[in-house]
Amino acid sequence: KAGVTQTPRYLIKTRGQQVTLSCSPISGHRSVSWYQQTPGQGLQFLFEYFSETQRNKGNFPGRFSGRQFSNSRSEMNVSTLELGDSALYLCASSPRQGPPHTYGYTFGSGTRLTVV
Amino acid sequence: DAKTTQPNSMESNEEEPVHLPCNHSTISGTDYIHWYRQLPSQGPEYVIHGLTSNVNNRMASLAIAEDRKSSTLILHRATLRDAAVYYCILRDVDSGNTPLVFGKGTRLSVIA
Numbered sequence: 001k002a003g004v005t006q007t008p009r010y011l012i013k014t015r016g017q018q019v020t021l022s023c024s025p026i027s028g029h030r031s032v033s034w035y036q037q038t039p040g041q042g043l044q045f046l047f048e049y050f051s052e053t054q055r056n057k058g059n060f061p062g063r064f065s066g067r068q069f070s071n072s073r074s075e076m077n078v079s080t081l082e083l084g085d086s087a088l089y090l091c092a093s094s095p096r097q098g099p100p101h102t103y104g105y106t107f108g109s110g111t112r113l114t115v116v
Numbered sequence: 117d118a119k120t121t122q123p124n125s126m127e128s129n130e131e132e133p134v135h136l137p138c139n140h141s142t143i144s145g146t147d148y149i150h151w152y153r154q155l156p157s158q159g160p161e162y163v164i165h166g167l168t169s170n171v172n173n174r175m176a177s178l179a180i181a182e183d184r185k186s187s188t189l190i191l192h193r194a195t196l197r198d199a200a201v202y203y204c205i206l207r208d209v210d211s212g213n214t215p216l217v218f219g220k221g222t223r224l225s226v227i228a
Binding site: 048058 | 150152158161217
């Protein structure tokens with residue numbers, strides 16, 4: 001069973017540019033969540049998509065956006081990049097069926113974004 | 117979700133048992149206790165979860181205090197591959213499909 005695939009693994013962008021990251025969930029999983037991980041703030045929730053609709057949103061500025069396609073693949077976009085956006089971006093897939101305690105999340109290895 | 121408190125770091129010798137504590141004094145009756153760990157250069161991975169009874173799986177055991185205000189993740193025989201950050205997370209059954217909220221976790225070092 002293939003795991004969660006995130007592309008690219010590494011990315012270097014210049015301040016002011018925009019970037020798009022991709023996540024392919026485990027086959028059959030319909031929920032994709034995105035997290036930002038930095039040394040200072042740890043793992044912070046960005047947003048979750050389920051059945052092509054955003055279901056939950058964290059406390060991030062509008063420069064951070066995402067979408068989900070009919071095949072459950074998801075992309076997140078960051079516009080007008082700032083130096084502070086340098087982080088590891090992780091996505092997690094889950095079946096999101098039934099009570100929350102009955103299912104776990106499977107994370108990808110992340111995309112390391114460096115803004116210079 | 118209720119908050120959890122974990123030590124910042126712990127150290128263990130290889131092949132010895134490790135007990136990773138988690139305090140959750142404000143836990144509600146509908147909170148499940150979940151553990152995830154994050155190995156170096158990887159995303160977090162699910163370890164185990166439970167409600168009231170102790171739980172075992174191939175990765176670890178979860179011991180839950182009788183009053184549920186604390187729990188302990190037990191690695192029966194630590195290996196170098198168990199060096200990771202371990203996160204204790206509460207998930208409320210009644211709160212709907214809310215996201216996982218990670219704290220700082222415990223960084224476990226395993227010494228050969």
